[in-house]
Amino acid sequence: MPCKFLERMTGWFKKGSLKNRRTFEPRVIPRDQHPISRKQVSRAALDVLYGLHKAGFEAYLVGGCLRDILCGREPKDFDVSTNATPEQVNRLFKRSRIIGRRFQIVHVRFGREVIEVSTFRAMNREDNPDRDQHHAHEETGMVLRDNTWGSIEEDALRRDFTINALYYNIADFTLHDFVGSLDDIDEQVIHLIGDPETRFREDPVRMLRAARFAAKLGFHIDPATGDPIPDLAELLLQVPSARLFDEVLKLFLSGHARDSYEQLQSLGLFRFLFPETQQALEGEKGQIWEAMLLAAMDNTDKRLADGKPVTPAFIYAVLLWPIIQERMGHYLSSGLPPAQALHKSATRALNTQIKHTAIPRRFSTVMREMWELQLRLDKRAGKRADAMMEHPRFRAAYDFLLLREQAEEIKPGLGDWWTRYQEQDEQGRRQMISELGNQPGGGGNKRRRRRRKKPAAEG
Incomplete structure (x- = not known):
């Protein structure tokens, strides 16, 4: 879906792209110059944002939910970013818990909805005395642990793609762009932040x-x-x-x-x-x-x-x-x-x-x-077909069979038989079963041999 809302904005927007420049002046877009509205945000996310704000912390809606709104899509997951530590967030909300070891975050639960709250993360700084304690890599470069806290600007640079690095401030409803996110959303390009x-x-x-x-x-x-x-x-x-x-x-x-x-x-x-x-x-x-x-x-x-x-x-x-x-x-x-x-x-x-x-x-x-x-599925004689339809996985197996026929892995015919069988009344089903006996193979319709009784032992 096109995300060309930027072409309608005036004053603050300058065309440009991350691939043509590596440094950005952070942009702060006032409320009257962007389409993000609190009406598009879930009640649970707003409760978390306002709860953090009233407690004196910075609170921003961040990431994919903003991207989806700007692209005209209905947002599903709402994430919050803040300068409050996980422990502070956990103390602030009753139904919350800290999860993760590699990246500590807080899940705040409102009924079935869970709001994910993360603390601003710092860049990898060699002069950070706590770096070895809170930040660790494997020899391959994979991050094993990353729980050093920083500023919102650093947090934006630590996110993965530019399209996921927008921040919506609940304090004044401004939209913050640190890495050219709006440009890339407008140009419909996925661009990694930093060296790929x-x-x-x-x-x-x-x-x-x-x-x-x-x-x-x-x-x-x-x-x-x-x-x-x-x-x-x-x-x-x-x-x-x-x-x-x-x-x-x-x-x-x-x-x-x-x-x-x-x-x-x-x-x-x-x-x-x-x-x-x-x-x-x-x-x-x-x-x-x-x-x-x-x-x-x-x-x-x-x-x-x-x-x-x-x-x-x-x-x-x-x-x-x-x-x-x-x-x-x-x-x-x-x-x-x-x-x-x-x-x-x-x-x-x-x-x-x-x-x-x-x-x-x-x-x-x-x-x-x-x-x-x-x-x-091919064994349908007698009462087998009815018993098969009562199996809890029959419908999934039937759909699977149709896919196999559609892809020509197997010859068509059996899927059509089961389709018709499900549509028939009792009399029609009995007729379909009786017709199987006249077909080659008969769907497994063999008479079972009666077992002979053993003679009773004398005495």
Whole structure:
């Protein structure tokens, strides 16, 4: 969505771009010259802002919520930045707690809504006597601990991208721009603050965030920011798998899954999140697997747009399916029955994937059930079809089957049968079941042999 509101502003705006200049005069935009309104801010965020202000602290709304408002989008998450320390914030609000070790922040809870409050962070200063105590890096450059407090100007320079470095002052409703944020929002460009290689080494997840913002906003990544990413993508292997799981959900379950996937591929990041899936995509059936992935992502985006629920289990089940199918072929050729082959393939795929992105058990269990039902959907004789529809994962397995047919992984027909079966009344369903006996294969409609009773023992 275009963010051309700056072209309508007068007086304070001068066209320019971060790639053409490295120093900025901080801009303070008065209330009557910017479109940010408290009506667009949640009640909980305002309570935190006013609570800090009344206690004598500086309080600013910061980051993505301001960017989204300026782009005509509805903001969802409201973050607050302040000169109050985490301990001071924690004492000020009853329902709050300090979280994080690497970056200490405070979560203030209002019902279901959580407002994230961070303290202004300082730049890395060699002359800071507390630097070794509160700031630590790995040899690779990744920040392990960063809890040195500074000024709002330093805090702006410590943020990741210019589009996320705007501050809205609750004291006088002014908008503060320290790094050319307004220019880059207007030009729809994603630009990293500082030296890209250094900043990506500090936190490799910033590479994923660049891909996600480009997909979500429709912005382009500035070459100075994007060009180093393919060479640094391997740094993702240093990030905890649990954190990468959260990032994958943001990429694929926020309504822009296809665009996120395409960004990840173009930047060389996808292979470090799903290495075995990438190998399958580069194999003989790669075109089929990618068609299935894209269809699943389109389906997920549509469900979200329609306000329907989605589960991480479904998108993960699709992402790992190519691996399972290729492994199953080897197990089947060695003589294992299909159910056992599927079970072993699923176990190996999950055990390998969790080394890269964690998968909580509550999702992996659902994934296994969806995969196992793929073998059972063709067995419809007798009362099996009705029993199948009562399975809690039937609907997800049915949708999964349709994706497989759509991508031409399997021949069409079974999905259409299940679609019609769900639409029929009781008589129509019985007719469909009876017709299975006249078809080759019959959907598993074999008569079971009656077991002979053993003769009673004498005496």
